[in-house]
Amino acid sequence: MSxxxxxxxxxxxxxxxxxxxxxxxxxxxxISTEGVRTTCGSAMLEEYVPPYDATVVRRLKEAGxxxxxxxxxxxxxxxTTTETSAFGATExxxxxxxxxxxxxxxxxxxxxxxxxxxxxxxxxxxxxxCPAAFCGVVGIKPTYGLVSRxxxxxxxNSLEQIGPLAPTVEDAxxxxxxxxxxxxxxxxxxxxxxxxxxxxxxxxxxxGLTVGVPTELVEGADEGVVEVFEDxxxxxxxxxxxTEEVSLPSVETAVQAYYVIAMSEASSNLARFDGVxxxxxxxxEGNWNEAFAAVREEGFGEExxxxxxxxxxxxxxxxxxxxxxxxxxxxxxxxQDFDSAFEDVDVLxxxxxxxxxxxxxxxxxxxxxxxxxxxxxxxxxxxxxPAISVPAGETDEGPVGLQFVGPAFDEExxxxxxxxxx
Amino acid sequence: xxxxxxxxxxxxxxxxVDLDDEEVERFTEQFGDILEYFEALEExxxxxxxxxLANVMRPDEVEEGLTQEEALQNAPExxxxxxxxxxxx
Numbered sequence: 001m002s003x004x005x006x007x008x009x010x011x012x013x014x015x016x017x018x019x020x021x022x023x024x025x026x027x028x029x030x031i032s033t034e035g036v037r038t039t040c041g042s043a044m045l046e047e048y049v050p051p052y053d054a055t056v057v058r059r060l061k062e063a064g065x066x067x068x069x070x071x072x073x074x075x076x077x078x079x080t081t082t083e084t085s086a087f088g089a090t091e092x093x094x095x096x097x098x099x100x101x102x103x104x105x106x107x108x109x110x111x112x113x114x115x116x117x118x119x120x121x122x123x124x125x126x127x128x129x130c131p132a133a134f135c136g137v138v139g140i141k142p143t144y145g146l147v148s149r150x151x152x153x154x155x156x157n158s159l160e161q162i163g164p165l166a167p168t169v170e171d172a173x174x175x176x177x178x179x180x181x182x183x184x185x186x187x188x189x190x191x192x193x194x195x196x197x198x199x200x201x202x203x204x205x206x207x208g209l210t211v212g213v214p215t216e217l218v219e220g221a222d223e224g225v226v227e228v229f230e231d232x233x234x235x236x237x238x239x240x241x242x243t244e245e246v247s248l249p250s251v252e253t254a255v256q257a258y259y260v261i262a263m264s265e266a267s268s269n270l271a272r273f274d275g276v277x278x279x280x281x282x283x284x285e286g287n288w289n290e291a292f293a294a295v296r297e298e299g300f301g302e303e304x305x306x307x308x309x310x311x312x313x314x315x316x317x318x319x320x321x322x323x324x325x326x327x328x329x330x331x332x333x334x335x336q337d338f339d340s341a342f343e344d345v346d347v348l349x350x351x352x353x354x355x356x357x358x359x360x361x362x363x364x365x366x367x368x369x370x371x372x373x374x375x376x377x378x379x380x381x382x383x384x385x386p387a388i389s390v391p392a393g394e395t396d397e398g399p400v401g402l403q404f405v406g407p408a409f410d411e412e413x414x415x416x417x418x419x420x421x422x
Numbered sequence: 423x424x425x426x427x428x429x430x431x432x433x434x435x436x437x438x439v440d441l442d443d444e445e446v447e448r449f450t451e452q453f454g455d456i457l458e459y460f461e462a463l464e465e466x467x468x469x470x471x472x473x474x475l476a477n478v479m480r481p482d483e484v485e486e487g488l489t490q491e492e493a494l495q496n497a498p499e500x501x502x503x504x505x506x507x508x509x510x511x
Contacts, residue, residue: 051492187478256460267437274438276507281498284508289438291508297440305439306449309430310456312437326463332471368455
């Protein structure tokens with residue numbers, strides 16, 4: 001296991017037989033597995049062993065899958081490189097010396113290196129699609145509400161979804177079929193996906209499909225990435241799809257809105273890590289507040305502290321209207337922009353990441369630089385839409401992913417479009 | 423937007439996170455840049471939000487939950503079947 005794709009290797013046997021018989025799955029380490037420690041890549045949860053399975057894990061086991069390990073990740077999902085894990089960085093098997101992307105980097109690396117057939121990750125602002133793009137595999141961020149979040153350790157609830165990673169679009173779609181559908185344990189789940197057959201949609205038939213290309217998501221991208229992207233569009237046109245430019249002016253403020261909302265939700269969600277019900281013991285002799293602060297200093301890494309503090313700041317008296325309220329306005333604007341684009345086109349296409357995989361260590365010193373890399377993926381989470389990243393080719397610096405975004409609960413169309421590039 | 427180290431220490435105390443001096447210095451520098459970047463949100467136009475929201479309720483029925491032992495199994499300290507925490511004041 002040379003790429004450090006797993007935090008914990010384990011064998012969890014299936015409980016039943018089904019469509020995933022004989023399939024091995026890597027599960028991101030923020031998804032609870034009964035009896036197998038679930039760390040979220042954090043020293044805070046180094047010893048935490050959940051007493052129950054996440055709904056998606058139960059569904060995997062019932063479908064015949066064997067879980068082979070808990071995949072490495074940026075601490076609590078906060079990162080774009082899988083370098084902030086308390087258990088060491090993961091290496092990109094498809095571009096050695098470079099990062100696998102994040103925060104589900106271990107899940108993508110396990111699939112790219114053949115250490116698992118398929119994997120589950122979670123996507124709050126691109127955390128499934130980014131590592132899929134950097135590692136040359138397929139990743140799907142489902143529509144918000146399609147997949148249960150019961151048992152997913154919360155970072156930013158209003159944005160995140162569990163999603164599949166796999167070597168092919170059909171494999172990813174099949175895994176999505178297994179985990180999608182309503183769950184009485186998560187009241188945000190919806191009925192769409194209950195009897196899904198997304199795998200059947202991977203039929204490569206894009207004849208007559210209208211693909212919108214948002215200029216704002218291509219303009220800022222690296223030259224080599226744009227070349228690969230344009231070649232992929234040529235390929236789609238050759239198969240009968242038409243492409244047209246569209247404009248999404250709201251995406252210019254999507255990264256800011258995303259980070260304000262995600263950090264605000266994180267500051268609230270991570271308040272549960274007080275060292276009482278779980279977490280490391282400290283020898284603080286202080287009162288409750290002092291002991292609480294001491295355990296969080298010890299248990300959290302720098303990026304997690306940065307986001308908790310910025311989120312606390314954004315929600316604090318005097319700043320709530322300036323940051324949080326405006327970010328919610330920006331979110332509504334993004335949603336409106338996507339809705340009007342889908343009146344004219346079936347799907348939207350862009351490079352998944354505007355840059356090729358970073359060299360290791362490159363982005364750690366400058367958090368703002370890392371946040372900017374999420375420009376193409378975060379609008380999708382703000383609008384609660386589905387998106388897929390499929391391998392589109394390579395630059396000298398590593399793989400390039402192409403992202404298709406679809407209307408809410410129209411996973412079939414993005415899966416169909418993605419399969420046409422294979 | 424400028425942020426001074428006192429503000430960083432104040433927010434850290436609100437968030438119940440101890441910081442060492444080096445972290446305070448680094449965060450003070452970074453927060454200025456990041457918050458300045460967030461200022462772009464001032465340019466966002468007013469948008470009508472038309473979210474259709476519905477409460478989702480299920481019958482309030484007793485279901486099987488974790489046992490007391492399971493609920494306590496990850497706690498660093500317990501006593502007589504309870505979590506044991508630091509004193510409140």
